[in-house]
Amino acid sequence: MAAVFLFSGFVKANDPLGTVYKVQDYLDAWGAFSLSGGSFPYLASFLMAAFEFSIGVYLLFGIRRWATSILVLLFMSVMTPLTLWLAIANPISDCGCFGDAVVLTNWETFFKNLVLLAAAVCLFKWRRFIFKLVTTKVDWLISLYSIIFILFFTIFCYRYLPVFDFLPYHIGADIRKGMEIPEGEKPSVYETIFTYEKDGVKKDFTIDNYPGDSLWTFVDSHTVLKEKGYEPPIQDFALMSYEDGTNLTDEILADSQYVFLLVAPWLDRADDSSIDLINEIYDYSVEHDYRFLCVTSSTDEAISAWQENTGAEYPFALADEITLKSMVRYNPGLMLLKNGVVLNKWSANALPDEYQLNAPLDRLPLGEIQLKGVSRKLMEVTGSFLAPLAALTIIDLLWMKYRRRKEKKQKKVPDRADNGNPEE
Template sequence: MKDKNLHIIQEVVANMCRFLLAASFIFSGFVKAVDPLGFQYKIQDYLTAFGMASWFPSFFPLLGGIVLSAVEFFIGISLFFATRRTLATSLALMLMIFMTPLTLYLAIFDPVSDCGCFGDAWVLTNWETFGKNIILLFAAIMAFRHRRMLIRFISVKMEWLVSLYTLFFVFTLSFYCLDRLPVLDFRPYKIGKNILEGMTMLEGAKPSVYESIFILEKNGEQKEFTLDNYPDSTWTFVDTRTILKEKGYEPAIHDFSMIDLNTGEDITDDVLTDIGYTFLLVAHRIEEADDSNIDLINEIYDYSVEHGYKFYCLTSSPEEQIELWKDKTGAEYPFCQMDDITLKTMVRSNPGLMLIKNGTILNKWSDEDIPDEYVLTDKLENLPLGKQKVSSDAHTVGYVFLWFVIPLLLVLGVDVLVVRRRERKTAKRKQQEKEIKSKEPETKNQGIEEQE
C-alpha cells in the first residue's frame, strides 16, 4: 500500500513538472519564433559580451535563433502530449543544466541587461531569470527521472506525425515573420502607439541621464564629441552611441532622437508633433540593407513630395556608407542619424517603412511588403492606407492557435477513431488467441479420457 501511494505521488509530481516545463518551453519558443530578428539581436549581444562575435559566421545568430526557438517549441509540445518522452525530457534537462549556471553568471556580472528567454513579451531581470531557471531545473530533473510515468495523449504510432507537424509549423511561422514582420509586436513601437506618449515621464519620477557620444573623424584622426561640443561640418561622422550616466525611471521609449545630417539639428519634436503624414524609412545599417525593392521606396518618396508629406531615412551608419547608398540607389530623400538599437526595435526589417501622424504609428511594412503605385492612387487622407491599421493581439493569437490546433485535432481524431480502435481490436484478438491456446490442453486431455 505504501509503495502504491508513493507511485501515485511520483506520477502526480512528474506530470505537474511536465506541464510546467511544457508551458514554459511553448511560450519561450513561440515568442522567439514570431520575432526571429529580435532573438538574433539578443544572441549577437551575448556573443559580443563574451568576446565571441568573431568566432561564428554572420548568419549564425539568425539561424541559431530560429533553430533554438524551434527546439524549445518542440520540447514544449512533446512534453504536453508526452510524445518522444525520453528525447523531450533529455533535451529539457540539458537546456536547463546549461542555462541555469549561465543565468547565474549574468545575474552576478550583468554583461547583458536581460537574457531574452521570453523575448520582448516578458522581460525579466537577470536575477528573476535565474530564480525561474532553478524551478525549471528541478522540474526537468523530476520529469526526466519519472518520464515513463508521463501520461500520453497520443499513441506511439501517431507521435511521429505530431513531432513532424510541430517542427513544420514553428519553422514556417519563423520564416513568415522573418520575411514580413512579427505577427505579434511586444515592443513600444507597435501600431497604434504614440511615440511622444511613450517618451513621457511619470509625474515626480527621476529620469535616467543619458548622453549621446558622436565619433567623428578629421584628417585621419577620430575623436568623441557630445551635443554640447559638436564640431563644424569639416568633421566626418563615423558612429554614435548612447551611454547611461545615471539610472532612474525609464519610460517605454527613451532613446528616440532624430539628428538631421544636413544641419546637425535635433528634429525629433518637429516630426512627432507634425499633424501631417510622415514616412520613416528605417535602415539600422544602410550598408546591410536590402536594395531589391529600392524602386518602390523611391516611388513612395516621390509620392510624398507630390502630396506634401515628410519622408526621412533613419540610420546609424556613417556618412560614407550613406553616400554609397545614394550612389547605388539614386536616393534623394533626407537622412537622419539615430541610435542603432532604437532602429532595430522600431521595425524588424532592414529596410522597413513606418507611417506616423502626430506621433502616432499608423502602419509598418517590411521590405517585402512595401505599398506600390497600385495602392497609392490618391492622397493618404482618402485611402485606407492613411488610417491606422486595426489589429488585435487576441485575434492574432487565436488565428495562430487555430492554424496549429486544427491539424492536431485531426491527428487526435485519427488516433482515437482508427489507430487506438485497431490497437484495441488487436489486443482483443490476441487475448482471444491466448484463451484458446490455454484451453487446448484441456480439450486434448478430455479427448484422451474419452478414448480410454
C-alpha cells in the same frame, strides 16, 4: 514545463530578429566578434525557436518521454549556470529568454531557472508518469508538423514583421507619450564613471572630481545606475538631419501631416530588393506633400554608396542604432507617422504598391490605424496550430479504429472446410 517551453519558443519565433540581436550581444560579451557578424546568429535564432517550441509540444503530448526529459534536464543544466554568470557579471541587461514579451532582470532569470531546473529533475525522475495524448504510431507526425509549423511561423515573422509587437514602437503607439515621465514620478539617476591612468595606476573619477592634472590618461568610461526611478518606454528617440545636423525630433513628432520613415540601421547590409518600390513611395510622398526620411545609423560611405546604387533622392537623418532596431524589425522597414503616432509599419517585403497608394492617405485605409486586437491574433495563431493538430489526432484515432476492425474481421473468417456427407 510544457507551457514554459512553448511560450519561450513561440516568442522567439515571433521576433526572430530580436533573438538575433540578443545572440549577437552574447557573442560580443564572449569576444566572439567573428561569429557575431556572420550568419551564425540567424541560424541560432531559428534553431532555438524550433527546439524550445518542439520540446514544449513533446512534453504536452507525451512524445518520446525518455529523450525529452533528458533534453530538458540538459538544457536547464546549461542555462542555469549561464544565467548565474549573467547575474554576477551583468554583461548584458537581460537574458532575452522570453524576448520583449516578458523582460526579467538577470537575477530574476537566474531564480526562475533554479525553479525550472528543479522541475526538470522531477520530470526526469518521474518521466514514466507523463501522460501520452496521442498514440505512439502518430508521434512522428505530430513532431514533424510542430517543427514545420514553428519554422514557417518564424520565417513569416522574419519577412513580414512580428505578429505580436511587444516593442514600444508598435502600431498605435504615441511616441511622444512614450517619452514622457508621468507627473509625480522621478527619473532614474545615472552617473558616468571615467577611468584614468597615471604612472601605471588606474583610478575612477566622476564629473564632480574630474582630474585636472594633464598627466592622467583616459582609459575608459561607463555609466552606472545610482538611483532607480521611472524609465519611460521610449528614451532615445532622436533624429538629426544628415545634411546640416539639425535636430528634427520635435518637428517630426509634431507634424500633423503624414510622415514616412524609411528605417535602415545599416545601409551596407540592407535588403535592396524593393528599391524601386521605395522610390515609388518617395515619389508618392512628394506628389502629396508628405515628408519622407531615411533614418539610419550608417557611415557617410555607406550612405553615399546607397544613394549611388539605388538612385535615392530622399533626405537622410541619423539616429541611434538600438532605437532603429526597435522601431522596425527589418532592414530596411517603413514606418508611417502622424502627430507622433505610429499608424502602420511594413518590412521591405510587404511595402504598399501603386495599387494601394492610389489616393491621398486620408482617403485610404493605410492612412488609419488598422490594428487587430491581441485576443483576435492569439485566437488566429492558436487556431492555425491546434486545428491541424486536432485533425491529425482524429485521423489517427479513426485509422487505429479501422485497423482494429479489419483485424477482427480477418480473425472471424468462416471455416470453409467441407462438412458434407463423407460418402458423397
